[in-house]
Amino acid sequence: MVTYMEQNTIKKEVRFRGKALQTGRVVNAVCTPAGPDTGIVFKRTDLSDEPAACLSDAVFSSGHARRSTIGAGAASVQTVEHFLAALWALEIDNMLVEIDGAELPALDGSAMGFYEPLKETGTEPQGRPRRFIKIPEPERVEEGGCSLSVFPDEAFSVSYLIDHDVASIGREVFSIRPDRDSFEKEIAPARTYCLKREAEALLRAGLGQGADLENTLVMDDDGPVGTSLRFSNEPVRHKVLDLIGDLYMLGRPVIGRFVAEKSGHSLNGKMVKRIYEKYVAGR
Numbered sequence: 001m002v003t004y005m006e007q008n009t010i011k012k013e014v015r016f017r018g019k020a021l022q023t024g025r026v027v028n029a030v031c032t033p034a035g036p037d038t039g040i041v042f043k044r045t046d047l048s049d050e051p052a053a054c055l056s057d058a059v060f061s062s063g064h065a066r067r068s069t070i071g072a073g074a075a076s077v078q079t080v081e082h083f084l085a086a087l088w089a090l091e092i093d094n095m096l097v098e099i100d101g102a103e104l105p106a107l108d109g110s111a112m113g114f115y116e117p118l119k120e121t122g123t124e125p126q127g128r129p130r131r132f133i134k135i136p137e138p139e140r141v142e143e144g145g146c147s148l149s150v151f152p153d154e155a156f157s158v159s160y161l162i163d164h165d166v167a168s169i170g171r172e173v174f175s176i177r178p179d180r181d182s183f184e185k186e187i188a189p190a191r192t193y194c195l196k197r198e199a200e201a202l203l204r205a206g207l208g209q210g211a212d213l214e215n216t217l218v219m220d221d222d223g224p225v226g227t228s229l230r231f232s233n234e235p236v237r238h239k240v241l242d243l244i245g246d247l248y249m250l251g252r253p254v255i256g257r258f259v260a261e262k263s264g265h266s267l268n269g270k271m272v273k274r275i276y277e278k279y280v281a282g283r
């Protein structure tokens with residue numbers, strides 16, 4: 001059952017600054033409170049006409065290589081997923097995010113760098129009901145041996161399986177019905193990862209220019225290069241974090257039981273589009 005809950009914004013301004021994961025450029029993001037029914041609005045202050053994109057308006061275009069992008073054309077902002085997962089956990093519905101670049105800062109590669117300052121600042125209820133998407137029938141998207149399904153349920157939950165041909169990861173499964181506390185303890189600290197054999201190819205493709213051994217787990221057979229794991233199954237927890245963030249591109253929480261088998265941003269994006277077209281567009 002969905003009980004009445006109010007929309008929330010943040011109590012005051014919160015700033016983030018750091019290297020962007022893919023481009024390596026230092027970016028600043030300034031988050032400020034916004035009125036009820038505004039949504040999460042990203043504004044690119046580095047561009048002359050400061051184009052803006054609002055989350056619930058089908059501006060998502062998840063599916064680029066290894067990160068999720070919202071917005072269209074000049075107004076786009078990429079690598080939004082860890083930030084959006086923090087907003088999901090803190091139940092933030094309305095906020096202006098002014099950013100002076102095309103990508104959010106990587107911070108430590110997890111959601112903690114966004115979650116903690118926003119939590120500390122606190123949220124303000126706004127006297128209007130939150131809008132949810134309650135999934136009424138099963139949906140499934142798949143590609144290349146990977147799949148993502150959702151089934152009707154009374155709460156949001158995720159069960160995720162990854163299977164990498166690297167001794168330190170292999171097959172990992174993680175299931176959670178996350179709330180704010182369990183998100184903070186079990187999901188938010190899990191960092192971005194890649195396989196060591198992929199790392200050079202990613203750099204050659206111009207991705208991961210801001211990656212370092214602290215904000216990205218470079219996994220080889222023995223474990224992460226140059227750092228240690230925060231959880232024995234940190235990679236699969238990070239995939240749950242990515243899915244939570246990708247789903248919040250819809251601008252409102254989804255209620256349903258998600259089952260992911262080796263899904264990633266591309267497949268997550270297909271599911272987001274499916275849910276948007278069926279349950280959000282024109283409503």
Ligand SMILES: [Zn+2]
Binds near residue numbers: 081082192238241242
């Ligand atoms: Zn991620």
